[in-house]
Structure formats: C-alpha cells, structure tokens
Amino acid sequence: ANLLIDNEGVLQIADFGLARGIEGENKEYTNCVVTRWYRPPELLLGERKYTTAIDVWGVGCVFGELLKSRPILQGQDDIDQLVRIFNLCGSPSEENMPNWHQLPDAAKVKFENSERRIIEEYTKFDPLAADLLDKLLVLDPTKRLTALEALEHDYFYSTPLPAKPSEMPKYESSHEFDRRKKAQKQQPR
Numbered sequence: 001a002n003l004l005i006d007n008e009g010v011l012q013i014a015d016f017g018l019a020r021g022i023e024g025e026n027k028e029y030t031n032c033v034v035t036r037w038y039r040p041p042e043l044l045l046g047e048r049k050y051t052t053a054i055d056v057w058g059v060g061c062v063f064g065e066l067l068k069s070r071p072i073l074q075g076q077d078d079i080d081q082l083v084r085i086f087n088l089c090g091s092p093s094e095e096n097m098p099n100w101h102q103l104p105d106a107a108k109v110k111f112e113n114s115e116r117r118i119i120e121e122y123t124k125f126d127p128l129a130a131d132l133l134d135k136l137l138v139l140d141p142t143k144r145l146t147a148l149e150a151l152e153h154d155y156f157y158s159t160p161l162p163a164k165p166s167e168m169p170k171y172e173s174s175h176e177f178d179r180r181k182k183a184q185k186q187q188p189r
Helices: 053-068 078-089 118-122 127-136 147-151 176-186
Strands: 003-005 011-013
Touching (some): 053 127, 118 127, 127 147
C-alpha cells in the first residue's frame, strides 16, 4: 500500500496517480488499480464498475498487516492473490458475492472450496480487531463496511485506547517490489 509510516508514527498517504473523483453510479473505470496485495476480489475478477468499497478492502488489508506485522495477502500474481483471498475470506458463492461468476475474469480462476476464517485467525490479536477486520474484508463490496461505519466500530472505543506515537511498535520494511527483486535474484539464469 502507498501508506508511508515513519518510526515516529507519522502517516503519509502517497501515489494518487490513478485516483479519480466519484463520478456517479455505473461509471466504468480501469480495473488495473491498487497494489496487488491490497486489491479487492472484484477488481481481480475484472470488475470495471466499482465504488469506494475497493478502498475499504485496502484499509482492511492494511489493518490486518498492522495486527500481524506483515502483509496478510502476499499473492505472487493475480490468480494466486485471489486464491489467498478465498482461503482467508471463504470461496465466493451467490450468497457471499452475488454474480461473481459473471465478472469478466471469473472463468480464469480455479480454486478449492474454503471456509471463511478471519475471526479464527485474528481473534488471538484482539476479538474486536478480528470483528472489524471480518467486516472490512467482505467479498461482496456492497456488504463491506463504509469508512464511516468502520470508524463507529467498537474497536475504536475500547481499551487500550490509541497509543502515543512514541509508544508505537517499530516495523521492518515490507514491499512487493522488494519481494519481486529478491525472487528474480534467486531464479537461475
């Protein structure tokens, strides 16, 4: 994600190169947006009529990363990214992602049926954090929390309350570009 956080806790949002204003419903956009590890399933399946729900998915990925201290969905390519999403969020169905199979790239994906396991995997960090993450990483973009709904979640009003920047944990750098570069160096020539 293009979130720059220094060791003092200062957050900067960067790279608005493909940012667009909201232009109304049924507007078609390019679907090759958002860094892969933070890209929602509807974009990976070729959706071109999307909403700000794609940003909420990205926030969920960043939130999960803050809990685990590493990116939570590190797909090697778009298909692998979808498989990882479905392994964590459950396989798509008409109940949890209506009409998913009608998206342009749905036929390209083969996956095994998986159960949703966000709560089980993240409750160890904090039950309220797991609940918030579970509501951010929803396959159906129309069922994801909005940004305003997320801010009203009990997680933000429970103890421990937000830490002072000086009390924030320190993290190592983690970036998709670095991972690709490392993989290229390891490939035989």
